[in-house]
Amino acid sequence: MKWIAGGVTAARGFTAGGVSAGIKRSRKPDLALVVAEHPASAAAVFTVNRVQAAPVQISKRRLRAGAARAVLVNSGCANCMTGPDGERDAIRLGREVAHALGIPERHVLLASTGLIGRRLPVPRIARAVPRLVEQLSRASHRSAALAILTTDRLPKEAAVEVRAQGKTFRIGGMAKGAGMIAPSMATMLCVITTDAVIAPALLRGLLREATEQTFNRISVDGDMSTNDTVFALASGASGAVIRRGTPPARAFAEALRAVAGRLAKLIVVDGEGAARIMEVQVQGARTEREAQACARHVAFSPLVKTMLAGADPNVGRVAAAVGASLARFDPDRLEIFIGSHRLVARGTVLRVAKGIVRTLLTHPEVTVRINLHAGRATGRMLTCDLTKEYVDINAGYAT
């Protein structure tokens, strides 16, 4: 497997584009389209929030058949809690795309991100669709990646090329994140494409696994959104066939996890107001569930996240978060490292010079390793610091 340039069109058989349709007042790009040349094998993972946006509900239904040709994504409006009107809006836009591309309506998938409770400006978007279709190309993956952003500072793209049993296939994708990022998905949209030949059921299974290990292990603010969606489309253009249980399937799973992991990390790096990121590693837990609960509790703690923002040597806050989690352990055996320095041993905070801890905490990527000494299970979370900029961004989002 090797990393290659590009994003959602790195795999053969896909084009993409992005334009400003006037959904955002800023006139920044806000409408993206990804198109497969032929009907693609398709799968998705959606938010588990009980409140789900109209495009989530529609895409869920359309994916039952396991095939798709296009994904229309808009930013600037979540089309959520908009009632039956919002559903009609989404269907109408899907129809515009289907007409412009000359494909069946059921082959158009939809995703939206932005403010909840506001209607889409349908006529304006409908007028933008022909312009968007005209712009479609393999080269304009970056335009698409830019058009799906909200408070993100940077576009997020990743792609790999894999050689397996004499054939080469590619997996690439784009994502948006920034706020409302938490396990079980967040205001997180992602479109992944591949030119491997893979059945929808297997694609769905591997996508689920990859999501569990990547997007579900990041947190910016612990909030889960109503619109989270990860789409995967397989064009089959490479001719590389992926069958369950074969070495190519393992290579595919690994590559998919790599692309999803890279995009997930980019989301945390670009977390709202984030200055640095922190990987929380938990070892020695009794069960994997407890290990993950423990990692999550530390990654969610506002006190740990502000400690990181201020590079404030206050490792007791990590211990307090560990102790407040579900994990069972003997507090007198607790061990905590920041970077390679041990700061807590046998449940006691060690005397380490403040300056050293402060230096450890100012790395752009800080690792906190927690050993519960209660078993063999491990867990992992990626999070960012909580800064005043996060408050700034979110105290005036709707205004």
Place this chain on the structure above:
Amino acid sequence: MKWIAGGVTAARGFTAGGVSAGIKRSRKPDLALVVAEHPASAAAVFTVNRVQAAPVQISKRRLRAGAARAVLVNSGCANCMTGPDGERDAIRLGREVAHALGIPERHVLLASTGLIGRRLPVPRIARAVPRLVEQLSRASHRSAALAILTTDRLPKEAAVEVRAQGKTFRIGGMAKGAGMIAPSMATMLCVITTDAVIAPALLRGLLREATEQTFNRISVDGDMSTNDTVFALASGASGAVIRRGTPPARAFAEALRAVAGRLAKLIVVDGEGAARIMEVQVQGARTEREAQACARHVAFSPLVKTMLAGADPNVGRVAAAVGASLARFDPDRLEIFIGSHRLVARGTVLRVAKGIVRTLLTHPEVTVRINLHAGRATGRMLTCDLTKEYVDINAGYAT
């Protein structure tokens, strides 16, 4: 029941005091003592964090007998994760108090709050104990309330007087809070006293109930501390006898809940960086557990808390938090009010002028009412906004 002036010495049979022992660098008061004239019936509720400070462990053991004469509380150092040394430090200080008062060591309860992982400056504190004992009086309840504060801006005291079956008794108390405040207790210390006659077991039961309804329903930042403690001491000086299942027991329970509720509210009002508070009311849940989980999820959401900080009319964030909680409901029946204004009906955000919502959100006490229309159970949480000042305070706490 009527509210009266005073705090932890409002009930007969108690004195208190507070001095600066030099634990805090600022030389602010940091050592408080509450003393009962005679052995008092005593009970407590402690943090459920697995990591527990030395004073918590010691007080737990000493309370098994249900009697106490004194509570020593220090701020500026949590004496947590300090290993066997920390335990020896706490025992040594309890002994100093016991000697100075001429009472058995086992009758001294201990609580600490402040930085985790740092040792107590024992010689300095020991030198301050005689000064503290000299200062003890009924009048100096405010000195004690000031000495237990950390990042709090205001002392927290409350007291009531109750007449039941011809006898009058009082319940009063003091608390500290500010950060690390979450259900299941937080860096939250509270000492409540009463002059009613009540057995330790009944006192413990009623204290547990009152804590469940008050301190466990507030949140500043969702973090749970290693030191949380609520003590209750009953001197019996009023002669009003409280027996299980009698009208005086119901009056006592109500008064205890009122004092605890008042102190809990003061903690949220004084939340780190808080400008305003929000009461989250959940109605129409299927079970009480789901109602409370839903209220908690909304009260914990950084996006809801920053919305409140910025008075930003973004009710979709409340709905997203509701949907992300454990509560089961039909999203198409969801109803949300802010103050008396309905903003969401049948799962759809209503068109309400931004100016109106903004005005609703700038009240010093904002009520968010959520009706799930799925059952009859209700839940409630009190929280505050998340401001840049919170980040400021916590990014440099140890520095």
